[in-house]
Amino acid sequence: RGRLSRATSSRMSELPMRVQGNRMSTAYTTPQSKKPSFGKLSIPKPQSVTSERRTSFFGARTSGASMPRNSTMSGFGGTEKIKDSRPLHDKSFVQQCIRQLHEFLAEHGYPGTLSTKTLQSPSTKEFVKMFEFIYRQLDPSFEMPNSKVEEEVPAILKALRYPFVLSKCSMYSVGAPHTWPQALGALVWLIDNVKIKWSLSKQELLFSDFCEDGDNMEDGAGYNKLFLDYTAETYSKFMRGGDTYDYEDDTFITKLKKFYDVDESSLSVMEEKHRILSEQLERLEKESQTDRLMTKRMERMKLQTDLKQLQNYRSSLESFKTNLENKDSELNNELENAASHLDALKHERNELQQQLQNQKFTPADVERINREKRELEQTISGLTKSLEDAEQHKWNEEIALAKVKEKAELKVSEYNKLARKLKLIPMSAENACGRDFEIRPFDCASGTMVQQKTQIQMLLTKLISDVEEENTRLANMKLTLEESSEQVNSNILDKSNDLKQLREQIRKLDEQLDCEMQELAREEEDWAGEMKSAENHQKLLEKKVNYGYDEAVQQLKAAQQQYHLVLQETNEERRTVANNLASVFTAAADHLSVTEKCLEDLHCRVQRVCSKAVEEDQAAVTKLRETLKSFVPKANSL
Structure with missing residues (x-):
């Protein structure tokens, strides 16, 4: 059915009809299962x-x-x-x-x-x-x-x-x-x-009906000749102005029946079989779950992979949590020590304040002591801030040193991993030849590290020389493979350049580490010198405070002696000031009574002026109302 429907409907996709007409019936079928395509002649056969x-x-x-x-x-x-x-x-x-x-x-x-x-x-x-x-x-x-x-x-x-x-x-x-x-x-x-290919494959292409089932294209030369004759006749009639091709369609179907030996009596039986087979195919496609099973298996494998990754991530998080807990316990201990030290300092400060309150000083002495105290507090705060900055700088340098050490350990682990791949570790490995090529961690002494590094470099140099000799011997044996040998030599040259670059990077890292260690040592010495100078300054300030306290006690005694003289002079001045204040208050009261009388007269005058102004305003308003009343009738009449 699909064969003839596509063959006869190919005219519909060439040009639109000028006049509406009936198409030929598509009830005829052929026993073949292959379907012709509109673009058959322009599509080459697939290669073998x-x-x-x-x-x-x-x-x-x-x-x-x-x-x-x-x-x-x-x-x-x-x-x-x-x-x-x-x-x-x-x-x-x-x-x-x-x-x-x-x-x-x-x-x-x-x-x-x-x-x-x-x-x-x-x-x-x-x-x-x-x-x-x-x-x-x-x-x-x-x-x-x-x-x-x-x-x-x-x-x-x-x-x-x-x-x-x-x-x-x-x-x-x-x-x-x-x-x-x-x-x-x-x-x-x-x-x-x-x-781009995926996006194009998802789009609906032109003549998609003729591109389906590309594997089921007609291969017979006889069918091609019939189809070309039919196309030529219909196109010739179309060019002469015709739009219906019933005769050509009937002729083409008759020739197809003769070509494929179609038995019309078996069409109904074939249609019934086709219907039954289509139903069975749909039922089998619905019942088939092979694709879903494979999809679920793939999803299960992906989920298992994700589960392993999550478990690894969880283990790393647990180790990180343990490290954080250890650091938290250490910080809590330091905080408790600092709190106890702070309580002791507060207790000492309270005792000193109590002692200071019990002492008797003049206001000048108190101001001077407070000024010196503020200066000392400012000095102490500055020293404390500089100490905190120094500790923070030290902490930053330690972190940087730890990062550099971690990078170096990572390089060592990469070297050991590469050596294991090259079968150089352990000593019993295939390429080790009983030699120790493994680099130990950085916990050992620097002299041992240098000795180990020198020894491994010598062993690696010897191993490289052995490998080069072996390569030379193999190159002499395989002179016929010139192209392969050129490739190997170029690869060896690239690897040697990479090795030189890695060695240069390691040397630079070692130099940078030495410079940072020297700079850290110099900074620690500077910090120790600053701490020593701060302690000396603190001792000097304590001596000055004690000396000032003795002088203050002597001045207090002299001030007590002068207190009685100053008290008598103060009493006399107080009596004089009281007499002067009494005279001033009497003059102020008289002035206030006179001012009140003037204000009352002024208030009366203002009230009289306001009453006159209100009467004048009322008269003006009355005149405006009368004018409005006379204007309204005139406006209505207009």
């Missing part, structure tokens, strides 16, 4: 699976100057080199591309290990794995060859019309700082192509 090189929807992946120009994603023609306008040497842009690559690989189930540190400078093997995983999103049947990968990847990018050049030499050291941004840009461009 056993072909040497597979193709994707982007077109053939060929390398060299004879690369085809009919790729679906082709947007850059010719062989002209285009300058890359992306800021690939900008660190922020590179980090953004790394995050985009990490998110894409993590979301789509990348089988390898993923970490931001790995993506900062991956090896050639890891780059090839990521490239193969991304390209399989475009061509699921793609398989990366085992040899000449450095030629295959640029050829694939060139076949996909990658607008920029990724050289063959850059594939030998992908993780280098000068080549990794270009390779990263190529991966991000490939990811964008994958997203």
